[in-house]
Amino acid sequence: MKKIVLLAIGLMLFMISLTPSLALEEKTIRMLAIEMRENKIENQSIINEIKQIRLSIRTELKQIREEDITIDPDTLTLIEQLMNDIREIRTSILSTKGNIMELQENARPLIKQREWDEVRAIYEQIIDIQETRNEELFRLLEKMNQVYELVKNIL
Helix, strand or coil, X not given: CHHHHHHHHHHHHHHHHHHHHHHHHHHHHHHHHHHHHHHHHHHHHHHHHHHHHHHHHHHHHHXXXXXXXXXXXXXXXXXXXXXXXXXXXXXXXXXCCCHHHHHHHHHHHHHHXXXXXXXXXXXXXXXXXXXXXXXXXXXXXXXXXXXXXXXXXXX
């Protein structure tokens, strides 16, 4: 009987010692989830800026066509180079499309099973993808701003 009581006490002490560790893992997972949400919001913000600048470029180009303005060959070459850079960046961004959703779906059952180490690893992968996309989106925005400045200066 003493052995069973001692075993039960030992098991309870073991479980109590695990509780802070599990709480810490859950807290880490929550912090990673918050970081993922912040990255998503930042991505959307950059995408909205890109959409606005693209619309401005279209408006300027339409005006150039309507006024039948001839574009300087050097300016045209610069615009073509920037457009090639933009295409490459877009391809890079599109290559990561769907990866985040797939990883999130893989994490759902692991969250239910409370497999925190595996969830943390998946969340860190998602954050890496998001940060890479952020960098690429910033590069895309910069190139599009350069195109806009060139097109705007034509008029």
